[in-house]
Amino acid sequence: MNADISFQDIQRAAERIQAIVRPTPVMTSRSFDAVAGVSAFFKCENFQRGGAFKIRGASNFVYSIPKEQLGRGVVGYSSGNHAQAVAIAAASVGIPATLVMPEDAPKSKLEATRGYGARVITYDRMSGNREAIGRKISEETGATLIPPFDHPWIIAGQGTAALEFLSEVPDLDALVIPIGGGGLISGCAIAAKALRPSIRILGVEPEDGNDTLLSLRAGARTEIPMPQSIADGLRATKPGAITFPIVQKYVEDIILVSDREIRDAMKFLMTRLKIVVEPSGAVTAAALQCHKLPAGLKRVGAILSGGNVDLEFLQTL
Amino acid sequence: MNADISFQDIQRAAERIQAIVRPTPVMTSRSFDAVAGVSAFFKCENFQRGGAFKIRGASNFVYSIPKEQLGRGVVGYSSGNHAQAVAIAAASVGIPATLVMPEDAPKSKLEATRGYGARVITYDRMSGNREAIGRKISEETGATLIPPFDHPWIIAGQGTAALEFLSEVPDLDALVIPIGGGGLISGCAIAAKALRPSIRILGVEPEDGNDTLLSLRAGARTEIPMPQSIADGLRATKPGAITFPIVQKYVEDIILVSDREIRDAMKFLMTRLKIVVEPSGAVTAAALQCHKLPAGLKRVGAILSGGNVDLEFLQTL
Numbered sequence: 001m002n003a004d005i006s007f008q009d010i011q012r013a014a015e016r017i018q019a020i021v022r023p024t025p026v027m028t029s030r031s032f033d034a035v036a037g038v039s040a041f042f043k044c045e046n047f048q049r050g051g052a053f054k055i056r057g058a059s060n061f062v063y064s065i066p067k068e069q070l071g072r073g074v075v076g077y078s079s080g081n082h083a084q085a086v087a088i089a090a091a092s093v094g095i096p097a098t099l100v101m102p103e104d105a106p107k108s109k110l111e112a113t114r115g116y117g118a119r120v121i122t123y124d125r126m127s128g129n130r131e132a133i134g135r136k137i138s139e140e141t142g143a144t145l146i147p148p149f150d151h152p153w154i155i156a157g158q159g160t161a162a163l164e165f166l167s168e169v170p171d172l173d174a175l176v177i178p179i180g181g182g183g184l185i186s187g188c189a190i191a192a193k194a195l196r197p198s199i200r201i202l203g204v205e206p207e208d209g210n211d212t213l214l215s216l217r218a219g220a221r222t223e224i225p226m227p228q229s230i231a232d233g234l235r236a237t238k239p240g241a242i243t244f245p246i247v248q249k250y251v252e253d254i255i256l257v258s259d260r261e262i263r264d265a266m267k268f269l270m271t272r273l274k275i276v277v278e279p280s281g282a283v284t285a286a287a288l289q290c291h292k293l294p295a296g297l298k299r300v301g302a303i304l305s306g307g308n309v310d311l312e313f314l315q316t317l
Numbered sequence: 318m319n320a321d322i323s324f325q326d327i328q329r330a331a332e333r334i335q336a337i338v339r340p341t342p343v344m345t346s347r348s349f350d351a352v353a354g355v356s357a358f359f360k361c362e363n364f365q366r367g368g369a370f371k372i373r374g375a376s377n378f379v380y381s382i383p384k385e386q387l388g389r390g391v392v393g394y395s396s397g398n399h400a401q402a403v404a405i406a407a408a409s410v411g412i413p414a415t416l417v418m419p420e421d422a423p424k425s426k427l428e429a430t431r432g433y434g435a436r437v438i439t440y441d442r443m444s445g446n447r448e449a450i451g452r453k454i455s456e457e458t459g460a461t462l463i464p465p466f467d468h469p470w471i472i473a474g475q476g477t478a479a480l481e482f483l484s485e486v487p488d489l490d491a492l493v494i495p496i497g498g499g500g501l502i503s504g505c506a507i508a509a510k511a512l513r514p515s516i517r518i519l520g521v522e523p524e525d526g527n528d529t530l531l532s533l534r535a536g537a538r539t540e541i542p543m544p545q546s547i548a549d550g551l552r553a554t555k556p557g558a559i560t561f562p563i564v565q566k567y568v569e570d571i572i573l574v575s576d577r578e579i580r581d582a583m584k585f586l587m588t589r590l591k592i593v594v595e596p597s598g599a600v601t602a603a604a605l606q607c608h609k610l611p612a613g614l615k616r617v618g619a620i621l622s623g624g625n626v627d628l629e630f631l632q633t634l
Contacts (some may be wrong), residue, residue, distance in 0.1 A: 007471035025342055027364070046591045107471040154610060267628060271425060274363045284506060284620070308589035315632045 005152050005246070007194035010159035010187060014059040017157060020059045020092055022049050026168045026301075033248065035207045036288040040301045041172065043165045046277050051112070052233075053161050053184060053305050054078075054085035060157030061146050062089040070095055070144035077101070077130035079232050080109030081280075081306050082086065083150040087118035094133040098143060100133045103126075126226065136211045136286025149183030150240030163299055168197045172301040174200040174293070176284045179212045179254065180234040182243030184305060191249035202293065203247070203254045204283040206262070212239045212247060215255040218222050230259045230313075233280030235307065237241025267317050269304070278309040322469050322563070324511035327476035329503060330377040332475060336585070337376045337409055339366050343485045343618075348589050350516070353605040358489065360482045362440060363594050363624025369550075370478050370501060370622050371395075371465075377474030379406040387412055389459035392497050394418070394447035396549050397426030397621050399465040404435035417450045423549065423627045431529025443543065453579045466500030467552050467557030482618055483512045489618040491517040491610070493601045494573065496529045497551040499560030501622060506567035508601045518609065520571045521600040523548045523579070527620035529564060545574045547630075548625065550597030570611065578603040586621070595626040608620040 027042045045053040062074060073096035076086040083099040090097035097118040100261060114120050121137075123130055138145040147154065162175060174193050177185040186199035189201045205212055206229030215222040215238075223238040236301065239247060257265075262279050264287035269277045277285070284302035287293065293300065344359045362370040379391060391402040397618060400416040407414035409589035414435040417444035431437050440447055453463040464471065477502065479492060492509050494502040504516045520531055523546030532539040532555075540555040553580075556564060574582075579596050582603035586594045594602070601619035604610065610617065 051591065202335075270593050270631070271626075271628055274368065276587050276591040276593060309588075311588055311634060314587070316634075317628060 005155050005187070005190055007190060008165055009152070009156040010191045014160040014215070016063050017056060017059045017160065020049065020089065021056055023164060024028045024048050026165065027273060027275070029273050032268065034314055038288060038293065038297055040288055040297065041169045042285070043301060043303045044275065045161060045274060045303060046281055050081065050084040050088050050164040051306055051308040052081035052085065052281070053158060053303070054081040055088055056118050056160050057154035057183060058082060058085035058146060059089040059092070061153040062093060062160060064153045065144050068272040069144055072126055072144070073097060074146050075100070075134050075141070075143040076146040076148065076164070077134040078148050079235060079307055080105045081233055082206050083113045083118070084109060084116060086146050087113050087116035091117050098137055100130045106308065106313070109308050111131065114307070123272035133297040135153065137293045139197050150242050151183030155243065157187065158184045159191040161303060162188035162191040165303070166192060168194050169301060170196070172196070173215045173228060173297045174202055174272050174301065176202045176204060176287055176293070176300060178234055178281065178283045178303065178305050179203040181236040182239050182247050184258065184303070185251060186243040186246035188243065188303070191248060193250055201251050204287045205254055205256055206234050206283065207256045207258050209234050209236065210256055211237055213256065215239050215244060216248065216254065217309065218296070230262060231280040231283055233278065234283065255287040255292045257283050257286040257290065257292070259291050263317055265289050276307045276309065278299060278306045281305040281307060296309050320471050320505055322504070323509060327480055327508045328471040330473040331378050331480055334373060334376045334477065334510045335368065337406065338373055339364065340478070340481060341365050341481065341550040344590060344592070346543050346590050348510045349585065353615055354608065355605060355610065357605055358486045358616065360478060360616045360618060360620045361592065361603070362478060362620060362622050363598055367398065367401040367405050368623055368625040369398035369598070370620070371379035372399040372405055374474035374500060375399060375402035375463060376406040376409070378468065378470040379410060381470045382461050385459055389461070391463050392417070392451050392454045392458070392460040393465065394451040395465050396552060397422045398550055399434070400430045401426060401433060403463050404430050405431035408434050409425040409502065411424060415454055417447045423625065423630070425627050426625050431626070438592040441526060452456050463473070466498030467559050469559065471479055471500050472504040472560065474504065477507040478620060479505035479508040483509060484621070486618060487513070487570070487623065488616060490614045491515060491618065493519045493521060493610070493617060493619040494599055495551055495602055495620065496520040496522050497597065497620050498553040499552050499556050499564050501620070503560040503563035504569060505620070506563060510567055517614070520613055521558060521604045522571055522573055523551050523600065524573045526551050526553065526577050527573055528554055530573065532561060533565065533571065546609050546615060547579060548600055550595070551600065570604050572605040572609045574600050574606040574609070580606050580634055582606050593624045593626065593631070594621045595623045598622040598624060
């Protein structure tokens, strides 16, 4: 399989998934802009089907599986949002889905994944190896393994978020995007740079989930201990083999945000924009709110990547 | 002043206020529909400027004040959302605004009103008479008194919400609308019935704020004790003199919802639709979620009238 992902791959992905993906609105807020000192445009993937952008990549993957293989179903591993996305995409074509999820994943994500008809297998995040469990199930059942980020079909699917974003707001100076494994930022960077070569791509990681920042500095993929950040979707320990070279090529800088900054951003989004964004989705708003962008940016697009958060967590804000 | 409000008055209001009012999105949710058993369309006035529909009426009022009178400013009384709306509308034309607000109004509403540059005077909700305080200020300063609901300019302004809603989703079977003093439902009923005579208009009140239901049954405006419902924007004790005949003419039925049902609806809206709706705004969703609609409705439009709620309150859900 060719790991080179082209703009055309992303355009084709957008056509392939258009029936299942919801075009999400872009929101603005005078009060946020006054605090951040820029004109912020929020791409609300928290309103996406399954509550996060993940359906873009997962459905592009499922719809790209050869027909003769599709019937044996799919298996995925995920802290939550990718799991829901795989479950929805599998259900849309009537194939079985098995998801390997950490036992401490937000309850809402576990329940929602089961609610879409998938089988859920939990594991201990600290001791278990979700990739190995997923591979074993794939080998035993013939189900196709859908990795959470490090695959061209996933990356091309996630890139449709930027395709859509720039069709809604074409004249952005920069795109600010959360980084877990790097699937979203890789796809979005390819799409955005093709549409608008001058656009600047900035990534955001939690302070203790800085594997991509360290990898960029080292010039090679660097592994870190399991992050403990509240941004549960960004707890990757190492950039992907396919995503990292794309990040190296396109991402200008990585901004780190603390759990406290993420909480403050979530509060602002709830009380002023009236939207619920999960910690992993709010890191971009946190970066803007805390004035962590490079100087000189005026019109900044930020992806709010998801909204799946337990009420219990919101009560701790 | 002519209390007959025509469809043309509402169309003219829409033109008058289009620069200050934000067209709000209509949201749908498969998971909500599955629970409610209807196709629900939510008009998200929680995303409106000032966080509620009130800017529609307030700005239509301010922009209708004769020029020679405008410079002396405006005064309003409100549990919160109308206050913010008057403050924003006044600021937009550079005139002073004074707002009389209950001292126990949500902190966010008091702060936001002051944040828009208005002077805020608080009073005790149980003992004070906000109308009298407002009238006194108006007499002393020459400021124009902007009542919260019972005025043709306010009603015409609020009606623009339905004008916009039906342009977005024309083929609704019913509109479900919160009732406080009746300004929103009156204006919306006039607009909706003109555009789509077959549409059914349903009101929603909190259980202990059932002044309009009792008034409809009695055939005359009936006063109730001050409601204690969590729906702080719907604590009117008596329908308006102008709004009540309009409600009598157009509103088919009134649905009552409990505080518990309102809380459940707010939770669903937060965790599944990812939006923050205040108790007064969530009463319509509660009515749908609890299957309180008349039988036979398929496509139901519900106005989520506002989103101004303290984080402290959300923590009690």
